[in-house]
Amino acid sequence: MVATLHDVALLAGVSIKTVSNVVNDYPHVRPSTRTKVEQAIAELGYTPNPTARSLRSGRTNVIGLAVPDLALAYFAELTAAVIAAAEASGLSVVVEQTGTGDRAREISVLTNARRKMTDGLIFSPLEMGPEDVDHLDVGYPLVLLGERIFDGPTDHVTMRNVEAARAATEYLIHSGRTRIAVVGAHEDEVIGSSALRMQGYREALAANGIPFDPALIGPSIEWHRANGAHSMADVIARGVPFDAVFALNDTLAFGAMRALQEAGLRIPDDVAVMGFDGLDEAQYSIPSLTTVDPGRDWIARTAVDTLRERVRIDNTQPPTLKLAEFTILERESAPPA
Structure with a gap:
């Protein structure tokens, strides 16, 4: 028989709500309680139903990533790094291209129907500017990349x-x-x-x-x-x-x-x-x-982690600016002195 949430609760000696909190990775669970529940899950071989979890929590475990153009090598490698970081956190990624030179399309990506299918968005605009900052005031977790808009109402992860x-x-x-x-x-x-x-x-x-x-x-x-x-x-x-x-x-x-x-x-x-x-x-x-x-992999991981925390815990705290460290990679085209 397939183990249920109720079976896990009985074996661990806790409430079904507590098991649900552990399964959904809520932070406010005692370490000892979390350990008991995780042991019961492992013993019973319990596997959460992703559809049921989504309906109960209102989450999809899917995040969006909008970049200008995957034909540009930087954005292709950034996308690969975001997908890897998301998968390590149990998340899937829906990737959208906004194109180059298309400000209207960048603005539309913030409100299109795909946003209802994702828990949040990592967004790298190439054409929007400071005059578009109000468009970033959205009702879902949003992490901004790039150098087009600073001091907006959203978390911002970028390079120096x-x-x-x-x-x-x-x-x-x-x-x-x-x-x-x-x-x-x-x-x-x-x-x-x-x-x-x-x-x-x-x-x-x-x-x-x-x-x-x-x-x-x-x-x-x-x-x-x-x-x-x-x-x-x-x-x-x-x-x-x-x-x-x-x-x-x-x-x-x-x-x-x-x-x-x-x-x-x-x-x-x-x-x-x-x-x-x-x-x-x-x-x-x-x-x-x-x-x-410029710290591309760090930017990808940090953007995913920042978005994930906004989804899990709180999307009402003040926005943060996180800057990557950079490294000069010495090779043949410009050897050191």
Whole structure:
């Protein structure tokens, strides 16, 4: 016979409500009581009915993840990390793509019908900005990723873009490079990854007495390989001297390295190259790419844990901002001094 909640309660000598609290992982259960219930569950081989649990608790054990585009390597690896972290917590993930350049679609993902099928949402907008902060005031647990909106009404897990970009630039400076080109700048951007990484770049130059040279900046609206190659080729064609490149993401760096090699420039002898994102692919490029790991896996785990706690315990506490630590991964394209 299949064991029931009632059978577990009888064997453990507790109420059915107490067994339910243990099964649903409620925090306010005495450790000794929890141990008795768990032992009874193991002895009887009791398996909770997920459908019944969902109906009773109002939870689905499914969370949503909305990212701009899985064709972008960073978001593909972030999604894989979120799914792994969720599965480790007994959760499933419904993934949605909002597209790039589509602010209306990003806003709609916050209210579409899928929200009724999930316990909460991890959301990484690419187009929404500070003027859209009111759209984040939703009636369910929401964890924000990225750099588009700060000081909103929701938990926010993100990277230290300015500090990491400054450290990456200073790494190049300390290795003897003083003419550092940038690939991937967004002209006139005030908020977002590009603006913050450019801020870190300029801070590093200023701190080391190196004047900022706008001729070294290669703009690119999108951050794909082709854009990196085109932006790098444009800097080369202008004849501006440089001895290093800071690509604002790894995918741009791969394109930039192709353009450098086609121009007959040796990496790192003639030009050192630094990326940003810590993509898995970076260690297999030729030469392997020195890059900034901004803490992607930590961001994924922390976002899942934060959302899970909001679902389990309380969604009324003040929002939190959690910042990942970063690491520079030293490889062949920019060896240390």
